[in-house]
Amino acid sequence: QMQMQLLHAQRLSSLGTLAGGVAHEFNNVLASISGHAELAVLKSEKGKAVKSHLEIIRDAAQRGAELVCKILAFSRNDESRMQLLDLAPEVENALDIARATIPRNVPINTSLETGLPKVMADAQQVQQVVQNLINNAYHAVKVAAGHGEITVALQASRAGIVLTVSDTGVGMDAETRERLFEPFYTTKEVGEGTGLGMSVVHGIIVAHKGEVSVDSTPDEGTSIQIIFPFPSSSGEPAHNPSTGG
Numbered sequence: 571q572m573q574m575q576l577l578h579a580q581r582l583s584s585l586g587t588l589a590g591g592v593a594h595e596f597n598n599v600l601a602s603i604s605g606h607a608e609l610a611v612l613k614s615e616k617g618k619a620v621k622s623h624l625e626i627i628r629d630a631a632q633r634g635a636e637l638v639c640k641i642l643a644f645s646r647n648d649e650s651r652m653q654l655l656d657l658a659p660e661v662e663n664a665l666d667i668a669r670a671t672i673p674r675n676v677p678i679n680t681s682l683e684t685g686l687p688k689v690m691a692d693a694q695q696v697q698q699v700v701q702n703l704i705n706n707a708y709h710a711v712k713v714a715a716g717h718g719e720i721t722v723a724l725q726a727s728r729a730g731i732v733l734t735v736s737d738t739g740v741g742m743d744a745e746t747r748e749r750l751f752e753p754f755y756t757t758k759e760v761g762e763g764t765g766l767g768m769s770v771v772h773g774i775i776v777a778h779k780g781e782v783s784v785d786s787t788p789d790e791g792t793s794i795q796i797i798f799p800f801p802s803s804s805g806e807p808a809h810n811p812s813t814g815g
Contacts, residue, residue, distance in 0.1 A: 604631035664700035703735040710739025730799040742786040
């Protein structure tokens with residue numbers, strides 16, 4: 571089992587390096603396309619037919635740039651802004667966004683402890699983790715005919731601050747749990763997801779030297795627990811060798 575975990579980690583690391591290199595090169599291409607399309611739009615006010623096509627090109631380039639951001643987050647080559655952070659407000663911000671996008675018939679329950687110790691973390695990346703986990707939870711509930719709920723909890727433990735996102739959706743079988751953090755792996759329908767959400771989560775948690783665990787049973791739901799470790803005496807997150815996916 572340890573050998574399989576090591577091979578899995580090495581594969582993710584290699585894919586991350588490759589994805590980072592490809593993303594940087596692709597970003598340069600997108601910047602050129604987007605820049606020239608924007609200039610062309612500004613110079614073609616009278617040619618409305620041409621302008622509409624250029625706007626499509628520009629919008630497509632912007633969507634591509636957003637995808638690049640996800641790939642870079644997965645590859646862990648993007649710059650992070652680590653600081654001593656109170657996680658509760660960042661989780662609340664992510665919840666506000668989630669509630670605005672998820673139908674009201676799927677309740678999001680919360681249990682967020684206040685006054686928790688601060689951890690070394692990147693605020694934007696923390697919000698991205700929460701949003702990705704909630705999006706996946708909502709998809710699991712939606713597949714289960716929309717019957718279910720999502721619960722987000724934040725509490726302290728001896729190891730660090732624990733973020734838990736649970737749902738009462740369709741759950742996962744053993745194969746899906748095994749491949750959950752693989753880049754581009756998805757159980758969603760074509761056009762509903764890139765398969766990068768959980769890879770991004772894994773990459774961010776590894777960068778934070780945290781730990782992620784998954785508990786899921788078919789037809790019974792899923793619970794994903796993430797530990798953000800307390801800072802060491804050096805101010806950096808304490809290393810946790812059991813991190814994995």
